[in-house]
Amino acid sequence: MLKFIGVFLAAALAGLSAGAIATGTTPLTLFERAALSGPTTRVAGGTPWDETFFPNVPVQTHDGRTLRFYDDLVRNKIVVVNFIYTSCSNICPLVTSRLALVKDMLGDRVGRDIFFLSISIDPLNDSPATLKKYAETYRAGPGWTFITGDPEHMDVLRAKLGERSSVKAEHRNDIMIGNDRIGRWGRDSAFSNIEVLAETIQEFDPAWIKPIPERIETSALPANYSLHDKPGSFLFAKACGGCHSIGHGDIVGPDLAGVLERRDHQWLRRFLREPDRMRAEKDPLTVELDEKYPGAKMPNLNLSNSDVDDLFAYLSSQGVSAASASGGAKVEAAPPTAPSHAH
């Protein structure tokens, strides 16, 4: 697992360009046709990405419905699909927290013509009730459906969608975006810039006209980043901002305003590097935090010591004292914490 996260973070840190490539206006073509680039368009005679391709298996949703995968969840919709399992302690929560920010950016289109689908790759353990709790933790709301089902059906489904890993922790972390109406599908990454990803999703709607930007700065979200950001803010945006704000209230995890003041630094350093171990050791403060935030767990992101240095520098540069922490107000949309881009 560590190796896996290491690869992920290395890719995340080195990979701004990878994200940028993946979010270009020409999405990568799906599945086995990865070699072909450019969007697929439904042509007379049909493309592979229609009802003849997607399994129409029955699935159970987090809100207790039994639906047909293709007919009820994909047909005629723009969908954003990813794979999760609720006991996953690293990448799935990170991806889910970032998708929640993308969903916020898309506003009321989600549930109207854009739909998010998170497919469990662990149907034996992920019951609809378990998925419901997970959905609530990540503020999923209407238009975002978490699905599980008969393991055989789910296996067919995930194999068809290109997720064929035999080890859960190695499952695919990219997301798929498709517009079934026009038969256009692509892959992208939840680690790309949130605003760009929200745009990419809307570009799957041929009628969508990109608004003329009102401002030049690229980042109004804690989970976004610009090329000029210092390493700590970049890392924070990528790996933390989906779950934590600084001074704008709790998201999935606690508001980090004043955390450098309220915690012993040695404790904090270790907690950032191996929260899972401290949880296993029943470190009192870790247990207390865990109980206060029962829906999610702080993931082990395989941070190095220098990552932690960068994060400390970033947190202290935010200069928000414990006194100004808002004490848990829920963040509805993008909390504006853009570091001022002084050059």
Ligand code: HEC
């Ligand atoms: C998937 C969500 C998630 C991500 C991503 C995440 N955290 Fe957390 N974090 C939590 C939760 C939940 C807690 C509360 C403790 C628990 O339940 O494990 C927490 C606790 C913390 C705490 C302790 C706060 C306190 O009051 O003592 C710190 C510090 C922290 N996280 C920093 C970070 C940093 C820095 C990153 C990025 C490198 C990060 N977290 C990424 C969910 C997350």
